[in-house]
Amino acid sequence: MMRNLPAKLLARRNRDRAGAILDKLDSADQNADALIDAYLDRELPPERSAELFKTLRSNRQAADRFDSMQKLVDDLRRPVEAPDLTASILSEVGRRRGWLPEPMRRAVTFGRLSAAACFLLLLGGLFVVDRIAPDSTPFPTGPEPITNLVSTGRAEAAAGIQNFAGVFDTLREPETVLTRRAACDADRPQRAWDSAVVLPRERSASPRRMQFIAHACSTGEDSPRAVVFRMHMNPDYTIRFESKQQESLGNEARFITVGIQSAGEAPAWARFARPAAGKQAPAGHIERE
Amino acid sequence: MVRMTRSTEQKIIERAVKGDKAAAERLIKAHQASLYAYMLRISGRPDVAEDIVQDAFVRVLTHLDRFDPRYRFSTWLFTIAKRLYVNACQKHKPRYDSEIVDGWRGVDSAPSSPTIDTEVRGNARDALQIALGELSAEQREIILLFHQQDWPIAQIARHMDMPDGTVKSHLHRGRQKMRRLLEATEGHRSTVAEVWA
Incomplete structure (x- = not known):
């Protein structure tokens, strides 16, 4: 028992030494691998390159690993003979979207610039017209509640376009009005100041020029006469005729019927009694110029 | 392979978007070899690599106006090529993905x-x-x-x-x-x- 003890201790000591040497070797291998990986990742700083190559000189296995890795990378980077697919690609793309020759591309660029310039000119022109004759453009003169804009947007747009066209347009033919004469209620003429019948209140504040179709009815039911007027709508609801054809009303006319017509909609008709002779017309009254 | 800077490449792309055939040709020449080599290694088959390269370029050049210049053109091209390859693998299974050894x-x-x-x-x-x-x-x-x-x-x-x-x-x-x-x-x-x- 006593004689065996030193041998056991010796064996144990030898095992410990071998383990330490193996640990050191493992650590050296790990260090070498880390250096190799950093080198292959292109992340090894130049000052550590010397350390790598020193390690490789002293560690044969690490040098072999480095060699095989380097060979692997070289093989991956070896160029491949690639076929030239340019012609077939270009022809397929040309079939799908087409190629433009140089002069055509210039023309397209010029066309785009011209279109942009035309658009800017149109905007500028509208601005100038709006400044010179605000009634003839569809732009609002002041801020309006968004709810009004939403509710009256379509009608405003239609009326605006119609009005703008009316600047250049002549008076309409009365035949179109006569066809709608059925809407004229001759028995119950409305009062001249009842403007709500003619103009919905939401749009009554608009100071813009409106295109109205006015239909004058004479007293004699058997000889109705009709005429179309162009009128202004003032902010204070008064309506006045602008047409020179007012004479056609004749002295015998007691009331006229006015229709407001938006694009695509049936006209809203209202009838206005003429003011009695010598009496002042109330606000909202149809008056003759 | 023709190397070019990103700014040069960007100008060429802008010209190609406008329909300049020569600019598109430069783009193809600059990237087709690398894309082919990559697809060849990915697929292991020259015929597949050729198909994918052609399809990827056609798709990229047809929709070049969608290219985001913040990124590299090669990244976009390779991403589309990879998607095409994945789609082709799914479509032609198992012909494409049985890969690699027999083909090349x-x-x-x-x-x-x-x-x-x-x-x-x-x-x-x-x-x-x-x-x-x-x-x-x-x-x-x-x-x-x-x-x-x-x-x-x-x-x-x-x-x-x-x-x-x-x-x-x-x-x-x-x-x-x-x-x-x-x-x-x-x-x-x-x-x-x-x-x-």
Whole structure:
């Protein structure tokens, strides 16, 4: 028992030494691998390159690993003979979207610039017209509640376009009005100041020029006469005729019927009694110029 | 392969968007070889690589107006090529993804040049292709983008939509695995050479 003890201790000591040497070797291998990986990742700083190559000189296995890795990378980077697919690609793309020759591309660029310039000119022109004759453009003169804009947007747009066209347009033919004469209620003429019948209140504040179709009815039911007027709508609801054809009303006319017509909609008709002779017309009254 | 700076490339792309055929041709010439090499390594088959390269370029040039100049053109091109390859694999399963070994034996291994050197290089390429085929799809793609295409880690990370650290991890593991596979192949080849000697 006593004689065996030193041998056991010796064996144990030898095992410990071998383990330490193996640990050191493992650590050296790990260090070498880390250096190799950093080198292959292109992340090894130049000052550590010397350390790598020193390690490789002293560690044969690490040098072999480095060699095989380097060979692997070289093989991956070896160029491949690639076929030239340019012609077939270009022809397929040309079939799908087409190629433009140089002069055509210039023309397209010029066309785009011209279109942009035309658009800017149109905007500028509208601005100038709006400044010179605000009634003839569809732009609002002041801020309006968004709810009004939403509710009256379509009608405003239609009326605006119609009005703008009316600047250049002549008076309409009365035949179109006569066809709608059925809407004229001759028995119950409305009062001249009842403007709500003619103009919905939401749009009554608009100071813009409106295109109205006015239909004058004479007293004699058997000889109705009709005429179309162009009128202004003032902010204070008064309506006045602008047409020179007012004479056609004749002295015998007691009331006229006015229709407001938006694009695509049936006209809203209202009838206005003429003011009695010598009496002042109330606000909202149809008056003759 | 024609190298060009990003600003030059951007100008060429703008001209190609406007319909300039010569500009589109420059783009193709600049990128087709690298894309073909990449697809060849990914698919292992020249016919598949050729199809994918052609389809990718056609798609990219047809929709060039959608290109976001903040990114690299090559990243966009390779992403589309990869998607096309994945779609083709799903469509033609199992013809495409049975890959890799049978398809490609190297461009210079034709019967007309049966030299020993050619044979050795052809074998090396086969071994490389086999080793690539043993990797996972991510490892294979990352190794090719990094070592074959020289993409930086950050660009690969964006392309693969994974963190830089994960890219590096895939790169190291893939490289180690390939080295072991190639060493095993090399050992087998040495034994065969000794037997023939």
